[in-house]
Amino acid sequence: MKQLTSASWQGHHSRVLHLFFTSLQSGDRGAVDPHPAAVPTALRACARLGNASSGRLIHALLLTRFPSLSSDAVVSTALLDMYAKCGLVASARRVFDEMPRRDDLVAWNALLAGYARHGLPERALALTIKMRGQGLRPDLVTWNAVMSGFALAGDDHMAEDLVRAMQDDGFRPDVVTWTSLVSGSVLNFHYDRARTLFRRMVSTGTRVLPGSATIASILPAFANVADVKRGKEVHAYAIVAGIEQDLTVSSALVDMYAKCGLVLEAHRLFDNMTERSTVTWNSMIFGLANSGHCQEAIGLFDRMLRDGARPVHLTFTAVLTACSYCGMVELGKGLYRAMKEEHDIEPRLEHYACMVHLLGRAGKLAEAYDFIKAMPLEPDCFVWGALLGACRSHGDVKLAELAASRLLTVEPANAANCLLYSDALASAGRQDDVLKTKRLAKRRRMKKLDGCSWLEPP
Known part of the structure; x- marks a missing residue:
């Protein structure tokens, strides 16, 4: 159990599942702590990885090997949350409906967030009303979940109405509230509104300060319209706030500078990053290709593979674009074949x-x-x-x-x-x-x- 907990705290979610299932395969029931903590830890790893198949297997084990745990409130909530985060909202709802007691606000919020995250904000709102009918008072997490659902769906008016209702209920908008509003506007291409919301957030003073998620959410609003001046202003804020090196922020900055045509600045940031995600590699390869630096884009793809980063479908879109622009037909054909044969990407x-x-x-x-x-x-x-x-x-x-x-x-x-x-x-x-x-x-x-x-x- 200690190894499982340590791996979870360090964010090694694949290792969590490896340890969990290895202990089961050993046939030693004592290897899995009968206390409910082991199962929720494994389910949280499934949720973080989006690994619904392993989550379903754990669910089956609960019903067959650990039936006493299947009715535990913590385990049931973790199971519900796993299904919701993996996009299996109907399965999450079945787990919720089968819970012997539904007086835990955490379970309600997990289901609400699942509805909101997967394009069903009306159901999230209906569940909030039902929650009140059963004597449970929504908290700030509840309000943010429902509001974010409408923001992501592009219903700006309803999102704003819910913020006002939240305030009437005694809750002040926090950084999650503002970030949800900003990211919803960006995802729906309402860039002017996103920038206005960000300015309103900053103008509130020290009461609510933009965090790394907020910065990463607002930067595409400047990147997609090549507004490098205001993008640089947000970059300056990230430096002052000490979050420039956050992976999501630095990746968004690389993407913003690359899309604005400032490839040297994007490359400088890229080279100074202590950690890179696939998104970061993709942004830099796309930026180089679209700016005419096709050979460098292809070289960066090779460097990505040497560094052990795993390419995804967008990576190959970027590098094939580079091959097209510089007329490297045979290389492009080879990469197309490698995508299927070596990297198992359809x-x-x-x-x-x-x-x-x-x-x-x-x-x-x-x-x-x-x-x-x-x-x-x-x-x-x-x-x-x-x-x-x-x-x-x-x-x-x-x-x-x-x-x-x-x-x-x-x-x-x-x-x-x-x-x-x-x-x-x-x-x-x-x-x-x-x-x-x-x-x-x-x-x-x-x-x-x-x-x-x-x-x-x-």
């Missing part, structure tokens, strides 16, 4: 689009089309769009016509596809067909997003 539509883009930019249009035909998934607008763009660049009108027809099926209201096709026709000198294509776009009332630019106020 290709997604974005990977297929990257491969079509890679082959198309290199002029290998027939190979790109054969690649699309061999896809096990239905090609989307990005896959066909990559082929159409390559056909325009290389003057293949016949294949452009095929790609455009598929795009009109997949994305019938996007005028940009017609414009790409008309450009290919124009390059081939087929002006009559260009006019027909433009008339088609007008007749179907297709719309193209207008270009825009802005100047941030000083």
